[in-house]
Amino acid sequence: MRLGSQALPPGTPKQQTVLALLACNAGQLVSVEQLVDELWFEDPPPSAIPNVRTYAANLRRGLEALLPGREVLIRSRDGYRLEVDCESVDLCAFRAEVTEARRLLSGDEREAVRLLARALARWRGPMLTGIALGPQLSAQVAAATEDRLLATELYGDLQIRLGRYDEALPVLRELLIRHPLREPAHLLLMQALHLGGDSAGAVAAYTAARRTLREQLNVEPGAELQRLYGRIVRHEGKPQPAEAAEALEKEPATFVGQTQRLLFHLPRTVPDFVGRADAVEHLLSTTLRAGEHTCAVHLIDGMAGSGKTTLAVHVANRLADRFPDAQLFIDLKGHDPAEKLHPAAAIAPLLRQLGTPASRIPPDLEGRLDQWRRELAGRKVIVVLDNAADAAQIRPLLPSAPGTMVIVTSRRRINGLDVDPPVSLPLFAPAEGVALLASTAGADRVAAEPEAAVAVVESCGHLPLAIRLAGSRLAHRPNWRVADLAKLLASNARRLDHLTSGDRSVAGAFAASYASLKEPAQRLFRLLSMHPGDEFGLLVASALSGLPLDDTVGALDALLDCHLIDESAVGQYRMHDLIRQYAHDLSSRVDQVNVRRSALGELLDLMLHMSLAAVDTVERSRIRNHVSLGPPRRPDLVGTQHELADKWLETERVNLVLLVGRAREWGHHQQAWQLARVLWRFLYTRGCYDDIVVTNLQGLAAAETIGDEGAVAVMHNYLASAYLRTGNYSGALANLEKAVEICQRRGDLMNLARYQANLVAIYWILGEPEKAVAAALERLRRGFISDADEVATHLPNLGLALALLGRYDEALRVHRLHLYLGRQLGSQFHLLNALGHIGAVKCRMGRYDVAARALRTALAMRERTGHRYAEPEVRNDLGVALRGLGRAGEAARQHEAARRMAVDAGEPHVEAAAINDLALTLAGSADTVTLIDLHREALRVATRIAHPYEQGRALAGLAEHLRSTDPAEARRHWARALAIFRRMGVPEQFDVARRLAEAEAQWTPESGSSPAAGQYLTGRV
16 A cells, blocks of 8 residues: 555555455444454454454554554544545545546546546556455455446447547457456447448457357347347448458358367366456467467466366367367376376377377377477467476477467476466455356355355365365255355364265365375375464474474475465465365374374474573563473474564464464363463563463463462463453452462462562552552562562552552652663563653653653654553553643644554553543543543443543543533532542542532532532542
């Protein structure tokens, strides 16, 4: 995406999908539910909503970097809206220009043509190429593509009306190359040729249209095409050149559809060929460019079931008229080493197809090659070499004489031929998959259940063979709904069993590719199914297979060559869902359970050692008190990690989170809870609280299974950290209390001190700052926490509680000590955390200039290091400082940013604070209704999570804005706020008490009932 002259970094594939959906609906609200459905239509993960918010937050940061000071991605509670000009989004601008052009049709046709030309020029290729499309984007692409075709036909029609036939011809011809079944375009092409004086060309265009429609749809041209053709051949309308009659005289055999091809040996083409428009166009255009003086050779490769043979036969049929002497086909059986045809064995049937008697075919390879080349010389022939094994099998079969076209298909990547790069077939786009399902199962059935159809295509992994077999299954069951098939295929366990028809099956196609592998590659293929993630690297493959690195590289190359895996990036690989299921089923049959469990154990050992090494510099000795590992089983792999620790952890984060659950599932309980513990700090500093909950719940179950009480306490403690950040305070308190109880029973004083110190954070956020301060000081005085990193970790909670109580000087001393320890430890995390807290205290003290400097430094460090922990709080505090400096506009933007980030990260206590502070910042500019709504929203959020301090602030804010319109209600709100603040012991109580007393003094009987002021002032409500 570009805004002006600047490009927005594309981000991850799912982030690209989010941006695409927002851009296609620019100016409109796209709900979080819509985004989840687009990204994970069938089975969204538990973390789907937080992940969507993360993608949106990343997009927002990128957009803000491109357009500082301008809010482009608007966040609301229900979703997001991309606020950009229509001109900034090609699709929006295209539709606006086409709409305006249609409006001008009855007035200014020349201006309409100019607008259409500009609109069509916005298309620089297929829409959203390379982006994973869900159901909504698939529908958008299909609709936009149809709009483009209609606009192109309108452009051609207008050019013809204006007498610009030469302008219309290239546009219409290009359209028909890509979409040969568009009858309106055929009609316009005939009109342009006829009116331009080329009646012979118009007749030829009709003939080509008729042949295409009959071959691909088995229908005759429509009435308009036939009427125009009749007028042309009767010389009605514009006078025709003499060539027209000559062209008709040459056409009788083709016209009546009776052309006899004695040497036509291509398999029957499918009547419902779908998709692959780019591949078809490439093969057709490169063949035409090659001309008659060279031999065109095309390679088509792809995974089993991707439709290579179907594409090759389709293209061969499209070009049959250019190669009328013969169309040959042979299956080289290259996927089966036992049946693979030797070149000599392959040439014999090809010669027979050319009409050579068996008695005249030489017995030796050289003799057959010589005769093969002589037979092809001077002929225009298409040769389809299907299922080739390698270059050695193909090379002798390639003609040397010009005039021949060869199409080679293979499940393997073929190197060593001096030909154009191969056409590697990707999976079908969702729209293509649905179209194929409709052509196989019935268009009406599929159109009646579009969502179920998309689900079927998803379950088929967008693989053409799988979709065709699924459609065939549905076609033979007229009483089934599409939803019934979707439900049947939704089960991963038996999905492959349902993708079969007669002797054809997806599993059978995969089996042929698998059979061509040598044993080490076969073993690696099977055991890769033990890895839980979508992507894996070289080290993962080596650990699972037990192969040395060099041998693993060779085995992976073999899998790549057979299209059993894809290389998503350098050194990173991906396995298709259905192939993974096949590998899993195969491993379940071939490999013993202990072999599979052992392979997973090797992977866990590798990932634990690498993860521990990556986080050890952050947590230092503390993590070693919980997790003790022996020497790595594969030191050759552990020693190869050269990436930065944070970069490696970020790349592997999803896999590592899934691996905790896979470890528990297979009985590796010790490694399950250890990996959950090792990942905690990284996930915490990145704000991945949902991942902490998932991993630590799995780790807790694993620790309980093996009866390790110390590990159980560890898991409870770190579960509490995530619950605290996400507003589940009761869950945080319950888990910490369990951890404390276990340590007390076991006499584990070191961990007991840690967990009791963690209670400090819960006390102050639950509205008991005095209790928090007392507990924190008790831990420090008794010396239970002696390690510098431990002290640095627990000081912030003490400082926050002191600041809440108004003891600012003490809070500053605590945070400065934290800053000092951070410097001593060389910890960027402690440094940026301490700076943020110092800035917050300075704000409370009214030292706004100093506060702003500290807070900006804390944000800059977060940006540089990638630590996003507590960034929403820091931004909100920066807003407070800017408000104090009189820069309300900048302050409001920081509050809004903090609010969005808090929602994205799932931190409702920060969201409530940001809303309250936004209302305070806007108090001088916004209307009263807006301010009341903001405080009510803050009250709602704070009440939902039982956060008393922000509840009190919201109530006080509401009272302030209601005092002139509803004084009785204002007094009630002040009374409730006073009760909260007095119970907490915070200094806000004095201001609220003063405001309440003033309100009581102004009260009169005529203004309504009011309880006694003393009741409020004592906090009895």
